[in-house]
């Protein structure tokens with residue numbers, strides 16, 4: 001399927017409306033011949049022939065035609081506008097759903113600003129095409145043809161003179177379409193880039209301010225702004241060359257008409273009334289010529305935007321829910337990683353990962369930065385697919401499971417906490433929007449968030465800004481944890497979820513979590529204190545599990561885990577009041 005076929009597939013269901021609208025355009029065009037025709041009769045029969053009795057009828061006909069044409073025009077404009085809005089609505093919806101289906105790789109490849117441009121500027125170019133360009137091209141072509149036919153009926157020699165400009169116009173329009181194509185592509189590229197820049201800078205404004213880089217960012221913005229303006233100007237430089245030529249051709253027609261028509265009137269080949277009729281048709285020839293360049297631009301803008309949108313969404317998502325995937329309502333929580341390897345861009349990220357987890361167990365994952373801990377959990381949620389080996393839950397391969405059932409069985413609190421611009425209650429209830437406030441509070445209590453939330457003046461109704469602005473790192477983490485727990489998942493994944501909370505709060509959270517015996521819990525952490533009570537601890541290094549076991553067995557091994565333990569807990573400070581005390585985080 002090509003980009004244009006894809007766009008037109010959205011118009012299919014409006015085809016009867018469009019045909020009706022084009023039919024109305026045809027009637028409107030046909031009615032335009034009435035006025036020049038009556039003008040000719042006015043000159044020949046009323047002014048020269050003295051038949052003043054028909055004057056009122058002619059005037060009434062003129063007024064009537066004008067009113068009917070205006071009403072028809074209003075009607076077809078409404079149809080084109082509403083069709084364009086409805087079609088755009090469906091297309092925007094389709095593209096948005098497609099964005100939601102896309103996997104992590106898609107979001108790794110595409111910048112947010114680019115995706116926003118697809119949904120805004122590019123969509124608008126398509127709307128403009130449907131609302132305006134389709135009928136304008138049809139109307140102008142039809143007017144031109146009708147005018148030529150009418151001039152033919154008056155005098156074929158005059159019509160032949162007019163036709164002379166047609167091949168030149170067609171040739172020029174085609175040439176303009178080809179010349180502006182790459183310029184419009186460049187414009188869309190620059191617009192996306194500008195959009196991305198603004199989006200990143202607005203999101204990252206705290207970093208900009210913290211480093212006092214406002215001037216530097218303004219310079220960078222100016223470069224983006226310049227590039228966009230230059231792209232628009234270079235496109236304009238191309239199409240501007242064609243505008244005077246089309247203008248010249250339009251005026252040239254007038255000159256031909258008055259010259260050839262004048263001679264014919266003088267030589268009495270045609271009457272003055274016929275000449276008036278023909279000059280009435282002149283704008284129907286002129287206007288399409290003047291419009292040709294602008295419409296060619298609009299069409300090329302539309303094609304470019306359609307291609308951009310289609311190129312973004314045409315590839316099927318790499319990770320899709322299988323047809324007839326297993327739809328387990330609730331997992332028991334028997335999990336197994338069997339010889340799992342994961343490669344990204346030829347880099348080996350995870351190598352030969354093997355481990356088993358029983359329902360209700362807690363698994364701690366520890367290891368150096370970049371050792372593959374989050375990737376392991378991303379594979380469990382099928383954000384990426386294993387390259388070799390398999391992951392099973394309750395004996396079913398993840399790839400054979402319904403993707404949505406799989407993910408709704410897993411509650412994940414991600415390392416990079418993202419909160420929506422909504423109330424705290426809305427954020428916690430995200431996975432289960434119909435739950436009661438009591439359920440939200442219950443989850444918040446387990447996540448040790450209830451106290452700080454109720455201490456706020458607006459409590460659970462407090463609106464958190466974009467990405468959770470206005471909350472501390474630890475508060476955001478606890479809201480994220482409550483959000484993961486409220487889903488009541490059978491598997492909970494906590495990726496560095498308590499890294500920003502103090503030791504005492506962490507201990508309280510762990511106590512609460514240990515009461516959730518019906519859930520299999522994965523805890524990724526850098527602090528031994530976060531995972532020391534886990535049933536199974538996996539130590540990752542460079543994509544491999546280098547040690548596994550419980551806390552005591554790993555201490556006895558005196559390997560990597562033991563070394564980290566000793567780094568984090570000094571020999572002398574290991575116990576204070578009977579509790580582990582952290583020295584180094």
Ligand SMILES: Nc1ncnc2c1ncn2[C@@H]1O[C@H](COP(=O)(O)OP(=O)(O)OP(=O)(O)O)[C@@H](O)[C@H]1O
Pocket residue numbers: 108344345347349367368369370371372373374375376384415
């Ligand atoms: N889709 C991907 N494409 C390319 N590289 C990837 C991808 N996923 C992970 N990586 C790389 O794999 C390595 C492991 O990343 P991962 O996020 O799993 O580490 P981590 O152990 O969780 O680190 P941290 O403790 O800092 O969170 C990193 O070098 C990362 O850049």
